[in-house]
Amino acid sequence: MVARQDQTTDPELLAALLQARRGTAFFARKLNELSDAELDGASLLPGWTRRHITAHIGYNARAIARLVEWAATGVETPMYASTAVRDHEIDFGATLSPIALRHLFDHSAVHLNVEWRDLPEDAWHHTVRTIQGREVPATETVWMRTREVWMHAVDLANGASFADIPAPVLERLLADITGAWKTRGTDAGLVIEVTDRGITFGDATPDSATVVSGPLAAVVEWAAGRGSGGVTATGPGAAATNDTAPAAPKWI
DSSP states (O other), rough: OOOOOOSSSOOHHHHHHHHHHHHHHHHHHHHEEESTTGGGGGGGSSSSSSSHHHHHHHHHHHHHHHHHHHHOOOOOOOSSSHHHHHHHHHHHHSSSOOOHHHHHHHHHHHHHHHHHHSSSSSGGGSEETTTTOOOETTTTTHHHHHHHHHHHHHHHHHHOOOOOOOOOHHHHHHHHHHHHHHHHOOOTTEEEETTTTTTTOOOOOOOEEEEEEEEEHHEEEETTTSOOOOOOOTTTOOOTTTTOOOOOOOOO
8 A cells, every 4th residue: 555645745845844743753752761750750841740741742733733624624723722721731631641641642643744644735825823813824833843842852851952953943943032032022132143053133233232142052942941051141131250141031
């Protein structure tokens, strides 16, 4: 029997789907390295255990699959009824038995992958709406998932780091984060320099700017609020004695 293929033939979209699937496989590997008892351990996110991370990733796949179904059928199927429902779902999922929690991740990932695979070429351009109220084409669901699986694989606190995340994902993630800062106006006086990519975010001309610099993986880790190792800062926002970077503005 011939394996079923993605219906889209768009090379950029196929490359994006591959990146999402690789991220899902990476998350699965880090999850499967954990024993059942280790699921109770703390994640990198305050207040969340590894159970919460796993439940979130499982239910996130189901939520994104609903958007893909919306694009396919034209029948509105929101990601979640509300943010409160989403939060309750994650808290409930964190109480599942280890085997049920692992099955939630596995089955939801397969479901989403099938929805993507079977979505007709033209339906990828149909508009859906995120939980934040943004109206986006169905193609955006691929990036929504990519961001979640790669970053939360690190949050499992099981040896993964931002250096494991592919550079194209890191670059887009940094663009998302700095874009959110700009929208909220929390990036005033802040310049980000990615030393190994020659990328700069922010206005580097004012003498009063706080300049945070470092290699891409370290800068994204800092910008995402996961740590400041490998980055330095100069200017009024830096610690006076050791050039330590200030805490990054919130982005979600």
